[in-house]
Amino acid sequence: MALKLTRSELLHRQNLIGGKWVDASDSAHYPVINPATDEIVAKVANSGAADAHAATDAAEKAFPDWRDRLPRERAEILRRWHALIVQNTEDLATLMSMEQGKPLAESRGEVAYGASYVAWFADEATRIYGDIIPQQQRGKRMTAVKEPIGIVAAITPWNFPLAMIARKIAPALAAGCTVVAKPAEDTPLTALALAALAKEAGLPDGVLNMIAAARDEGIAAVADWLADDRVRKITFTGSTAVGKHLARESASTLKKLSLELGGNAPFIVFDDADLEAAVAGVMAAKFRNGGQTCVCPNRIYVQSSVYERFADMLSKRVGALKVAPASDTSAQIGPMINQRAIDKIARHVDDAVENGATVLVGGRRLTELGPNYYAPTVLTGANVNMLVCCEETFGPVAPLFRFEDEDEVIRLANDTPFGLAAYFYTRDVRRIERVGRRLEAGVIGVNEGAVASEAAPFGGVKESGYGREGSKYGLDDYLSIKYLCQGGLD
Numbered sequence: 001m002a003l004k005l006t007r008s009e010l011l012h013r014q015n016l017i018g019g020k021w022v023d024a025s026d027s028a029h030y031p032v033i034n035p036a037t038d039e040i041v042a043k044v045a046n047s048g049a050a051d052a053h054a055a056t057d058a059a060e061k062a063f064p065d066w067r068d069r070l071p072r073e074r075a076e077i078l079r080r081w082h083a084l085i086v087q088n089t090e091d092l093a094t095l096m097s098m099e100q101g102k103p104l105a106e107s108r109g110e111v112a113y114g115a116s117y118v119a120w121f122a123d124e125a126t127r128i129y130g131d132i133i134p135q136q137q138r139g140k141r142m143t144a145v146k147e148p149i150g151i152v153a154a155i156t157p158w159n160f161p162l163a164m165i166a167r168k169i170a171p172a173l174a175a176g177c178t179v180v181a182k183p184a185e186d187t188p189l190t191a192l193a194l195a196a197l198a199k200e201a202g203l204p205d206g207v208l209n210m211i212a213a214a215r216d217e218g219i220a221a222v223a224d225w226l227a228d229d230r231v232r233k234i235t236f237t238g239s240t241a242v243g244k245h246l247a248r249e250s251a252s253t254l255k256k257l258s259l260e261l262g263g264n265a266p267f268i269v270f271d272d273a274d275l276e277a278a279v280a281g282v283m284a285a286k287f288r289n290g291g292q293t294c295v296c297p298n299r300i301y302v303q304s305s306v307y308e309r310f311a312d313m314l315s316k317r318v319g320a321l322k323v324a325p326a327s328d329t330s331a332q333i334g335p336m337i338n339q340r341a342i343d344k345i346a347r348h349v350d351d352a353v354e355n356g357a358t359v360l361v362g363g364r365r366l367t368e369l370g371p372n373y374y375a376p377t378v379l380t381g382a383n384v385n386m387l388v389c390c391e392e393t394f395g396p397v398a399p400l401f402r403f404e405d406e407d408e409v410i411r412l413a414n415d416t417p418f419g420l421a422a423y424f425y426t427r428d429v430r431r432i433e434r435v436g437r438r439l440e441a442g443v444i445g446v447n448e449g450a451v452a453s454e455a456a457p458f459g460g461v462k463e464s465g466y467g468r469e470g471s472k473y474g475l476d477d478y479l480s481i482k483y484l485c486q487g488g489l490d
């Protein structure tokens, strides 16, 4: 089955700036590639600093009116946007599968997930409360109000082309900010379609501006935003290395930053766990999007007495996964994003084998399917000297580490600069309390592998970044608090 759009006009190749679809200022284009085949899906605008600047001009012009709208008016537009996203699920999912490769069922799931943030923040827009501070001095009234921070620059990765950008744009718009956005170079089409639907929903011109760019030009575009003191906030999801770069480079204009960065999630299976549930948890958490998620378990720790049994149960499930292009409706794992990703996965598996790991299933490229496929893999005998222990593999590889007791596994789990997600399975309620408290991570799955929700605060600790997306806390990053002290009231 070939992937085709019902509304072909949702495939945009130009930037959205000030409500108009425009080419890059030097009319440059770059190809967006389907990772299933390495064929070109479309050629899109290759924007640079001049386009980023034009986007900021438009966002600046639109800001006063958007800021001063009633929250209810902003909420209504967000609700219309949400309805249009849901209505166009099939086309958005198709675009996403074409440029990112994930199976259609997962793409549909991501549309629903991304849309849920828009609905959530439509509601939250009307609940931005301030405080009247209990009186401290006669004749004075002290209040704290929350205001939109200003122009927000959103920069996102390729692994969730819709959800990552929706969960930045939605709270920013709800708060009354205007936005300039640059999706990842590999996956601009879903994001541009999302912007088109926001325009269709009646979002005023210039409130959301989106530019596409290849890697180097995109870096130049972002550099323009970093240096521009009109841009008051950077919200970024991506690698820790780039997050640190943005933190350094935005220091000269002291922007507020939210950084959702890389992870190295531990997944702990204690010997009193429901092993069937733990296997299901690994399948859900590890193999979603072919293992290309920031919350994927990277290190699976299994207690000694259940290690062999767990490895056997997991291998059977992993060996049965169907690897195929998104155009095959039975696909469970699609291609990886590109050759670089495949090379990294192969390097990690080869390194593990050289250092003593055993491949139970998988462990090879699937060149017979296409250029970017890797077999879902289970490794036993993983240890701290392997790359799989200290670097995000970002692929369908489950390395199993053996441990003896709780103290040891907590120490091993926390022995990483990262702290995004962690998971553990046990039936002991006291252990749940202890381990939940001691694990250093922003998001913890307790007997649960699927943790994402628009109602929950998502974000990391340590080098996985700061700031929270979703939940009642998700607006805070887009607001500043103003204190007013009114005198002469006695």
Ligand code: NAD
Pocket (backbone or CB within 6 Å): 155, 156, 157, 158, 159, 160, 164, 182, 183, 184, 185, 215, 218, 219, 222, 223, 237, 238, 239, 240, 242, 243, 245, 259, 260, 261, 262, 263, 293, 294, 295, 392, 420, 460, 464
């Ligand atoms: P990346 O950091 O290479 O790229 C992310 C974005 O930053 C892209 O838009 C890219 O064009 C841009 N970028 C790259 N270099 C830049 C520079 N020097 N200046 C300005 N912008 C630059 O990450 P990626 O490979 O696209 O995504 C994978 C990473 O994202 C993984 O580490 C993953 O864990 C992380 N991630 C984190 C979360 C989270 O919520 N914490 C979610 C998804 C992905």
